[in-house]
Amino acid sequence: MAAITITNVSKTYPGASAPSITDINLTIQDGEFIVLVGPSGCGKSTLLRMVAGLEEITDGEVRIGDRVVNKVDPADRDIAMVFQNYALYPHMSVRENMAYGLKNRKTPKAEIEARVAEAARMLELGPYLDRKPRALSGGQRQRVAMGRAVVRQPAAFLFDEPLSNLDAKLRVSMRGEIRRLQKRLATTSLYVTHDQLEAMTLADRLVVLNAGKIEQVGAPLEIYHRPASTFVASFIGSPAMNLLDAEVDGNRLRIGSHVIETGRALSARGAITLGIRAEDLQLSASGLPFKVDFIEELGAQRLVHGQIEGQTLVVTLDPQVPLQDEMRLSVTSEKLHLFDTISGKRLDHAQAVAAATPVLA
Structure with a gap:
């Protein structure tokens, strides 16, 4: 050896x-x-x-x-x-x-x-x-x-x-x-x-x-x-990580007209790419509006494909959960990933988000 x-x-x-x-x-x-x-x-x-x-x-x-x-x-x-x-x-x-x-x-x-x-x-x-x-x-x-x-x-x-x-x-x-x-x-x-x-x-x-x-x-x-x-985010993982166009404004992330309050100021400014794993999203009474396009039934889990603010997104849900054509989704802020829009590289300061745990709202 x-x-x-x-x-x-x-x-x-x-x-x-x-x-x-x-x-x-x-x-x-x-x-x-x-x-x-x-x-x-x-x-x-x-x-x-x-x-x-x-x-x-x-x-x-x-x-x-x-x-x-x-x-x-x-x-x-x-x-x-x-x-x-x-x-x-x-x-x-x-x-x-x-x-x-x-x-x-x-x-x-x-x-x-x-x-x-x-x-x-x-x-x-x-x-x-x-x-x-x-x-x-x-x-x-x-x-x-x-x-x-x-x-x-x-x-x-x-x-x-x-x-x-x-x-x-x-x-x-x-x-x-x-x-x-x-x-x-x-x-x-x-x-x-x-x-x-x-x-x-x-x-x-x-x-x-x-x-x-x-x-x-x-x-x-x-x-x-x-x-x-x-x-790497899009290649490793099945399904691939959701990658959404977003903007940083102080301690907020904006996806279209909707705002994510992170609870801490971020050093990035302007356009970024926001990553969220499918399994880190949950159904919620409030949160980002999600319109269902189609469903993949995999037995132990269900992959629900749809759109948020015109951007495609996949969420992993329990097969027993009843579904509607339109739902709302939330995620704790420690599960968010921020990437530079131009280079695609991870933004290290995104880990500041992990200190707070508000949900998408």
Whole structure:
């Protein structure tokens, strides 16, 4: 096991007008599970592939343990990768697929057998060791790919969207298997996904990428409850955080003709973006007028979509609560998030709101 240190790393493809990765700095501690998350094209797979040695680094440095690995071949970096498409040899059995890398490294036969047997036990692959990949389900194939990585006993695991080809139910169970396996082995892991729910449930820390740059790094709940920008607020969370156009006037926030009394003067002035999580809104006898457009029934909860002052908003409500076409909503002021309208960055002084708890009125 080893830490991974990424220092001032950039990547520009030949002929490109702009870099796809810009000045990335990140340290993954020994045994830590880091998830790179972001929309398609944000650079997360490119960054992973540079760590793996499958993409050349334009600028900067990658260390695995104490070694700078910029010029080290992928096979010599002491890492193991699990890919989206399994990458299994179809003519080999499960046992042979798992053992293949060790055989190439001239590992003694007895040690290969012991490692394969242990990985098969951990991943419940014992009954399938003599089968070919075509006789396995998608989930079983992915477990074989994981087993092949495990037997290597590498310094780090690299996962490139390994669950993308699985159905929704299987993705949930495989997430649990991956997390349990990583905790048991305590191997440094770097995992790429575009699925924010997958990222939230797996990570020790999330790295949210946007247009080739790091937008925010932190524990999943830290990022959820205190997003650093409107991009993070709209990407992390399901449903996404509500983002409303508002104005600051002393200790007041205005949304259209309606006023939120915060109870403390705010240093910002003029137009801002106000963020509110769907679950932080409640029905109220007074508050902001909310006109219902449509409802999503999810069983344990209900997502109600509508408008406040002509701006779209989603609220999470108990399915047992009776609904009307028009309602009023309130929220305690500590649940409000303020962002700069131009840059999208979080306004730190917005935390002054937390000292008071009046409701929207």
